[in-house]
Amino acid sequence: MSAHSDTLSRSGSLSLARWLSSLPMLVILVLTLLASVGETLHSRLLEVGSATWPDYFNLRVIDRLEQPRCEQHPDLGQAVEVAVRAKQAELAEDPFADVFGGQIDREAIHESLRRQAETCRGEWSRWQRLQALNTPAVTAFATMEAGLSQAVIMVTGNRRVLLGLMLLFCAAAATLRRQHISLRPVESQQDDRVATVAQLVANALLTLSAWLYRQQELAQAAAGMPLAHLFMHDIWVTGFGLLTVISAYQLSQSRTDLSRTGSWPRALLSVPLYSVMCLSAALQFMFHGFYHGIAVYLNMMAELSALFLSLGLYVWVGMLLARSHLPRKVFDVIRPWQLPPKWLGVVVLLLTALPTAYSGASGIFILAAGMTLYRELRRAGTSEQLALATTAISGSMGTMLRPCLLVVIVATLNNSVTTDELFSAGARVLLLTALVYTLFVLLLGGRSSLKTASPMQAIPGMLRALVPLLPYIAAFAAVVMVWELLLDRGLDEFSAPAILPLVMLLILAMERWLLKEADPDLGQPETSPDQPVPVGYRQAVLRATDDSTALIGALLMLMALSVSVGGLIERSGLLELFPDSLGSVWLTLALLMGMLVLIGMIMDPYGAVLLVNATLAPIALGNGIEPLHFWVMTVLAFEMGYLTPPVALNHLLTRQVVGVPVAWESLHGTFWQRNFRFILPVLVMGSALLIVTFLPQLSETARSLLLASAPQTVLG
Structure with a gap:
């Protein structure tokens, strides 16, 4: 059996494990995606309904509108007499009637009753018109729109819960896989013990803070103070308690895959950054008697749950991108020019700016495409240090380009700047940074040839490499056009978290089902008449979700403690x-x-x-x-x-x-x-x-x- 077949066999044996580890996260991500798509779709349905049927906003709730009970054509003369007798009876019982005047104005009563009758006839006219407009088509459309509305409200109303579950589930995955972000990787058993002890203490402090905050909130609720989202305290306490149990279990298990030798300074550098932040913040909060301080700021983070859930979608997009052949095919377009390392670095920075902006944060793009960038730079002859430097900088080039999530947060938090102003300035800052990078690389990168391939040689090869990119361009354009035509919304910083996952899911389906391309990590399989090419769309999505889980956990835990x-x-x-x-x-x-x-x-x-x-x-x-x-x-x-x-x-x-x-x-x-x-x-x-x-x-x-x-x- 070939090496590729062995890899596929191992991949198949891991499918159940991936299902078990990826399914909960996949559900959370899909619900987040559906909430974003559902809000836009529901808004569009309301626009279509109001444009198609007059008074649609009344027709959609016609079953809750009561039939008018007033009389359209009353006998005004009799009604005036009844009103006069009632007024006379009232004046007879009032001892001060003579003081304030006891005369009855029949004309005023008659005019008032006439106006009431006109109002009643208007109500009956509107009621009859709505009944006439209430056709089966309206009923079916309103039923669909109302059902979607309730589903969207149910999901969006529980965004806090989704964020809490996402953070805690992904943090558990990062802890189990030991993928939390630290200054240096764990290389020895001593490193592992120190890092695990730090996580155990940090998770225990998080659990204690969440528990104390929960008790305080319950006491205030018992005293009659109206409080919202009390259930979130149970989620935090349960989740952080589970993280504490995981760390305690890991501490009891010695790792045999690590060397025994180590040093204390290096071991301390292996402590996850979120643990360092947690310990520092908790000690300071305790010193000031603010024992539940970390939990308070966790709940403040939940106020922006929609933005942080979008971050999870962006990470998922990045990992879906890593499962595709798109990065390699983009570099195939550049390769015919045979760019020297210095020029290739500049081109890489300019090319990666837009994907960085669409990934929402610099770190996500590095995680998704960093390995591809590094390999291509090294293949072109770039030194290891320059390749590492360029890969790191590539994650910072597009953080002010549309539709970067960071800029959206800045504009959301204050009214002094708009996203348009920031994005416009960001494009200029990008060009400035690329120019500065070029100057420093030319000055400090050592002597090397700056010669490239001639246009006569490069352009035909570049055009040939552009052909495989056409299906990707078509897929991207198709999703954006459908979104534009059906939902009347363009691709911007607000729609990007919903559109980009759909684009990447379509691209993976196209690669696996139409282009018959396997996972990039597996390479292209050897085909034969009796051995079909493996497509693996489900495996690719599951693997991307599985990869996203630990990364989201590491990033969200770092962000949560950064807020503290x-x-x-x-x-x-x-x-x-x-x-x-x-x-x-x-x-x-x-x-x-x-x-x-x-x-x-x-x-x-x-x-x-x-x-x-x-x-x-x-x-x-x-x-x-x-x-x-x-x-x-x-x-x-x-x-x-x-x-x-x-x-x-x-x-x-x-x-x-x-x-x-x-x-x-x-x-x-x-x-x-x-x-x-x-x-x-x-x-x-x-x-x-x-x-x-x-x-x-x-x-x-x-x-x-x-x-x-x-x-x-x-x-x-």
């Missing part, structure tokens, strides 16, 4: 030491830039945005910095932080998909050679950040070139 750390910083009063007015906009920009980079080094982007919006943004606006300038600088400073040691999240994720460096210069070279993968991104992003921070303040021309928006009036 942000709350700790906010409550500590450290940011209040920042003067409200520094007297110099230049000094303000410099201090803000340093603080934003520091926040980006220790926090995830979404938790960092929440913190900055509540603390630093008012300070910046109060010191005369324009909102658009501040938020563009903020996002770029975050990206700088994700590339800057000691944490350098983008580098950690690159290492997770590529592995640790093994080349001679990475292990035995000079300091510059060993750390070039860190130095180059810091130089590139740092230079771009300095330009974006200070240049717009120098002249209006520079501001227009970089931010592409007229300055706004800032209220100090």
